[in-house]
Amino acid sequence: MASICFYFQLHQPCRLRHFTIFDRTPNYFDEAANRTILRRVADRCYLPANALIHELIRRHGGRFRVAFSITGVLLDQLARHAPEVITSFQRLAETGAVEFLAETYYHSLAFLYSREEFTAQVRQHADRIHALFGRTPRVFRNTELIYNNTLARAAADLGFQAVLCEGADHLLGYRAPTYLYTPPGLAGVKLLLKNYRLSDDIAFRFSDRTWAEWPLTSAKFARWIHQVNGNGYVVNLFMDYETFGEHQAAQTGIFDFLRHLPEEVFRLREDDFRTPSECAALYPASGEYDVPHMISWADTERDLSAWLGNAMQSNALHELYRLEPLVLQTGDPALLEDWRRLQSSDHFYYMSTKHLADAAVHQYFNPYDSPYDAFINFMNVLDHLRGRLGAAPRSA
Numbered sequence: 001m002a003s004i005c006f007y008f009q010l011h012q013p014c015r016l017r018h019f020t021i022f023d024r025t026p027n028y029f030d031e032a033a034n035r036t037i038l039r040r041v042a043d044r045c046y047l048p049a050n051a052l053i054h055e056l057i058r059r060h061g062g063r064f065r066v067a068f069s070i071t072g073v074l075l076d077q078l079a080r081h082a083p084e085v086i087t088s089f090q091r092l093a094e095t096g097a098v099e100f101l102a103e104t105y106y107h108s109l110a111f112l113y114s115r116e117e118f119t120a121q122v123r124q125h126a127d128r129i130h131a132l133f134g135r136t137p138r139v140f141r142n143t144e145l146i147y148n149n150t151l152a153r154a155a156a157d158l159g160f161q162a163v164l165c166e167g168a169d170h171l172l173g174y175r176a177p178t179y180l181y182t183p184p185g186l187a188g189v190k191l192l193l194k195n196y197r198l199s200d201d202i203a204f205r206f207s208d209r210t211w212a213e214w215p216l217t218s219a220k221f222a223r224w225i226h227q228v229n230g231n232g233y234v235v236n237l238f239m240d241y242e243t244f245g246e247h248q249a250a251q252t253g254i255f256d257f258l259r260h261l262p263e264e265v266f267r268l269r270e271d272d273f274r275t276p277s278e279c280a281a282l283y284p285a286s287g288e289y290d291v292p293h294m295i296s297w298a299d300t301e302r303d304l305s306a307w308l309g310n311a312m313q314s315n316a317l318h319e320l321y322r323l324e325p326l327v328l329q330t331g332d333p334a335l336l337e338d339w340r341r342l343q344s345s346d347h348f349y350y351m352s353t354k355h356l357a358d359a360a361v362h363q364y365f366n367p368y369d370s371p372y373d374a375f376i377n378f379m380n381v382l383d384h385l386r387g388r389l390g391a392a393p394r395s396a
Contacts, residue, residue: 072105178232
């Protein structure tokens with residue numbers, strides 16, 4: 001038997017407006033652009049995909065099962081601009097066939113810079129998920145699947161039973177991502193590794209007419225899944241939810257692919273769908289997955305270079321987190337919220353100077369003409385926020 005573990009990531013940042021050194025008001029975020037993009041993605045992806053998944057769960061008696069991780073930043077924007085999306089997720093939660101995962105509230109890189117801030121954001125996110133959907137997350141995924149052995153221990157300390165991460169070839173060696181693993185010396189935590197080849201067949205190659213396997217049909221993909229039998233327990237299909245209707249437009253047939261996939265999988269009888277926590281509870285670990293250095297699911301290198309690949313990114317991140325004690329000392333909720341929104345990894349992704357194989361990825365939803373414009377704009381905002389800290393009273 002092979003279990004398909006579908007996990008979908010949902011995130012949209014609070015994009016910055018054009019901000020100059022002459023701006024005087026703490027109005028950092030481009031609400032008009034954020035609202036426009038959010039409504040577009042909601043109409044193209046979130047609403048139709050949620051409706052389809054609800055239909056599939058009902059049609060197959062709860063045997064079709066998926067997991068979502070929705071950032072707090074996105075939940076905040078949905079509450080303002082598209083509350084019907086939240087309602088549709090609540091309907092999915094009521095089916096009992098959907099799991100909600102935990103992550104950092106602001107889709108941040110806090111784990112790399114401040115463990116205290118990381119812990120605060122993870123707890124804030126878990127509380128929001130419970131308040132909205134009545135579920136306490138048991139599985140953790142860090143921003144962009146950034147992971148190493150130390151992250152696993154931090155997740156365990158926060159009470160999580162499983163962590164999602166990338167199945168990196170250079171770390172797996174001869175082994176396969178179709179098995180579950182544990183971090184070194186941490187037998188109480190299961191690791192579910194992304195099967196990047198099969199995930200990317202859907203997320204990136206689905207509409208590529210130059211791909212040798214185009215067109216990708218549900219029946220063909222179900223056969224590929226079935227071939228895992230005897231060589232693993234799970235096929236972890238991890239991808240952005242925007243794959244459905246946004247990255248892969250509806251006219252590519254992506255919704256029809258998803259619509260027919262469960263019946264093709266069940267037709268082969270031995271395979272099923274499981275959520276991450278179900279996989280962690282059902283299947284044993286097949287050894288340790290040792291990740292001494294940071295990995296992620298981004299780009300061909302699977303490292304941190306998308307956010308820390310140049311001096312602009314490093315400087316912006318260092319200066320941002322250097323403000324942490326001053327922000328906390330003020331006790332000002334508005335300052336804290338602005339500082340945390342600035343932590344979203346997207347702001348630093350826009351500063352990337354990487355090209356070649358990953359250029360198109362870095363341009364998607366990018367509001368800037370160049371990474372240098374992104375850096376200058378961000379630092380103008382950060383300088384203004386720093387000035388507010390100087391004027392803010394300190395809390396007792």
